[in-house]
Amino acid sequence: MDFDFSNEDRMVQEQVRRYLQDQCQLNRHRSVLDGNETQALDVWQGLAAMGVQGTAISEDYGGVSAGYLPLCLAAKEIGAVLAPIPFSSSIYLAAEAISLFGSTAQKERFLTKLASGEIIATLALVEDHLEPSPSLLQTQFKNGVLTGSKMIVPHGMIANIAIVVASGDSGPQLVIADLTQVQRTPVQSVDPTLAAASLHFNKNSAAALGVAGKGWGQLQQLLHRAAVLFAFEQLGGAEQALNMAVAYAKERFAFGRPIGSFQALKHMMADMYVALKLAESNAYYAAWALENNAPDLNLAAATARVSATQAFQLCARDNIQIHGGMGFTWEFDCHLYYRRSNYLTLALGGLTVWENKLIEALPQAVA
């Protein structure tokens, strides 16, 4: 038994941290937020040159074959600086889907380019305001072409390819679509740094990914695995939001004393710390379960996801509260974490959805 990451994993984390501190301070996030650039594509390329995108991708397809543990720690660093890059969509979702379900040819064609940073990819799932379900899918995949619309696709404005969840001849079906000829419209969202788009497929050619008719089960498997990596991004963000709150409470004076000496505020930050600590421990266990394909992976992933969502939401929200009025200005960075916490919460379905997945994965008592 050893419940910690290895020194090798920590070294990868340290490299990513240093690189992002150098190249991806929050001014890059702001630059994207203010519309000066769609994404920090040089950072995307820089990470690719370090091999970060390829961490869990097989060496056979241009990756590093280092597994999920170092990728989890890289995700935490990316989450801490709110890096405005299409990492989660491309790597935790699209690359993972292709690794899991792709043919050798598909892996050779797409994984190599994802690992090298040459292409950007995403998952196109959501069509309307209802929670996605197989019976509600409108997007059709028939005779090798896609027809239909996806309402909000993170990084859809810049992605080269998308994993599209569609309705096929024998039920739900994952497909890989080249987006070059697909009509895209920008979508405004709570987190404007996502380059989000609506995608409109009009008989665009696409290729089946995985087994026909098994698409929904495959999607669930994908979402559970991605949930672990998203949880680490959430942890990174939560920890940073707490750090901001603590730093501000130490330097801001009111009533002749630092506001961090008031118990009302201290106790708020203690609760943020507790939520973060619980989430971190659950994420550690889920990382191990992901790396080892443990039998309880779905439970571990849903647990990590619920805790990480709670932690980032609490820390981002109360970080604003501790900053007082200044926390509600555009100038202060609090709202950046608040916005991102909401994206990461909803990216794979909201808290209620994951609470349900957790209960579904809990062993049932013998009645």
Place this chain on the structure above:
Amino acid sequence: MDFSDTQAEATFRKEVRAWIDEHAPQHLAESLAGSGFGSTQTGEFDPLEEAKKWQKIKADNGWACLQWPREYGGRGATPIESVIWNQEEGIYGRLSGTFIIGQGMCAPTMMAYASEEHKRRYLPKLASGEDVWCQLFSEPHGGSDLAGLRTKAEKEGDQWRINGQKIWTSGAQYSDYGILITRSDPDVAKHRGLTMFFLDMRSPGIDIRPIKQANGDSGFNEVYFENVLIPDHQRLGPVGDGWKVALTTLMNERLAIGGGIATGFPEIKELVDNLTIASGPAIDDPGVRSKLADWYAKSAGLKNTGARAISALSKGEVPGPENSIGKLVAGTMMQDIAKYALDLQGLAGLVTDPEIALSQAKIQAMLMRSPAVRIEGGTDQILRNIISERVLGLPEDMRADKGLPFNQIPSASSKGS
């Protein structure tokens, strides 16, 4: 990172399991399994006697206080081996409640501050359960503000004369020894005038009175000291250094109380798995599912946090104040769970007769005991202070008694004068 047993750990687990299968008091298994929170059920058998018997068998075979050095009655085992033992001991571990304070808090304090002669004399009998120890810290005037305690210690030759009163002392009524913190100098600042001792609980001048608690039980006591004499060689640490010694005890208290802590999750899970409410099976209700998921995530978080602490311990790191989160999370959670579980049952939830109530009335016992979890061993509020000051590094609250000699600190009785 590896959550599975190594080969050596698997071998050790096998050895533990075989020994427990052969020696455990299986006649108590059913009663122990049905124990509610805050009580150990041993059916027709006497709980203290059975606890002592099991502890002695373990000690005689080298399975008591696994991590202690052999010369003090332990096994010299690693933290991971100790975890494996606890996992395998399972429900029989519930018999050890009597010894937690002695073995988990008094013993680490003795190991850090007692003389070698005392350690060899007292610790083996503490390990084997022949001696039960208690911790005499809280006072009517010193709970959260522990350093405000007033029990007086006056030096007379080579002994000390003790006068005063302690309260909330668990198990004092059947304890053989205790560790005691006293005020030896009221003329200096409150944290500086304290001195720690250990003493024989049968010393003349000690009067023990059980407290009837809000839940009707009497686990705690008041302990009065009237001219009790303690030899100076039973002092732990230097005169005036009692606060530092107490911190050793308290850090271990948070580990002892916080490790593998009860949260109420298994109880609520069992209840909703078998309960039907107006909308159908309780487990299918969206509200129930949401609450249950939240509580599962918290209890898993505590378990995994504990696992990380053990991992850190086994690498030689010292457990820090971050371990304060266990009791903080579990106390409120248990109270919330009990309240919700009763709410699902309506008025029937009030029934405490184990023959009629669901889950043998374990939930109702939790409801009535859980308020104490949020107070004993550091209130929720003190724990949040510890986390914010010692983990997050936030500044101390302003203290009205800062730097004042103890005998000049304002109190309720001095307010009107």
